[in-house]
Amino acid sequence: MQTIPIIAGPTASGKTALALGLTGRIGPLEVISADSRQVYRRLDIGTGKPTVAERARLPHHLIDIVEPDETYSAGRFRADAEAAIAGCLTRGVIPLVVGGTGFYLRALVEGLSPIPPVPRDVSEEVRRELAAEGLAALYRRLLEVDPTAAAGIGENDPQRTLRALAVWRATGRPLSAWWPEPGAPPAYAYSWVGLAWPRQELRARIAARTDAMIAAGLEREVRGLIAAGYSWDDNATRTVGYREWRPYLDGQASLDDVRRAIVVATGRYAKRQMTWFNAVPAVHWLPGNGPDLLHVAFGWLELLLH
Secondary structure: OOEEEEEEOOOOOOHHHHHHHHOOOOOOEEEEEEOOOOOEOOOOOOOOOOOHHHHHHOOEEOOOOEOOOOOOOHHHHHHHHHHHHHHHHHOOOEEEEEEOOHHHHHHHHHOOOOOOOOOHHHHHHHHHHHHHHOHHHHHHHHHHHOHHHHHHHOOOOHHHHHHHHHHHHHHOOOHHHHOOOOOOOOOOEEEEEEEEOOHHHHHHHHHHHHHHHHHOOHHHHHHHHHHOOOOOOOOHHHOOOOHHHHHHHOOOOOHHHHHHHHHHHHHHHHHHHHHHHOOOOOEEEEEOOOOOHHHHHHHHHHHHHO
């Protein structure tokens, strides 16, 4: 079975920069993006998408493939990613999976488990609770009953929060308990490396990246989404880096407030990502600030492919 390399890690850890650094060193590369927010068109600055120039140098798949008001599932990602990987291999190109969305990576690497269907009345009950209590309350409930699933979902994803709670309610088992169950097997084998940073250094990188995004026009990007008719309730606009602008645009917060809120929310998201990744024993961790990072990563990739 063909083995496919994965570069994983939390947000702002330098995954794209490492992939770009590997370009041209071992043969033609193309990236299969495993990022649940970069799939959305119009969300460019706030999701940290590679630039047009970077994508010209290193082609990326599964970026800009759905509209901000559409939904995109782990199952659809797996099908799209496997098709993109197959296309790369057919053309003699090395497919490199790069991203930090745990749900997507699990679906790709382990396959989708055969979770029983959830009765409609259970799903509707959870939806009524969402309407009455709000997403934050339901996410706290999910943290209590299934912290593993909650770490992979995040606090701003109503679709997957509802799904996880409904599965738990209907089956009596946490969603994460179903993951090890055998399902449709993956099409490929995978080898992981992850980029790890000391907590304080990662926080500093997150703060610096937030400043760079604001300077690059993130406010204009958010205003454009709302002006185009997209709602604050759309799945995409609940993304960290976008939802924090709502009180500012409503005249209830300052730009400094927005900046602080984004930094804090992104830091919390990175912590949840690491909680998920730390539960994956197959990940071989590399220090993101290591002076020989590129050399070590190149050695891993060369060994894997030869």
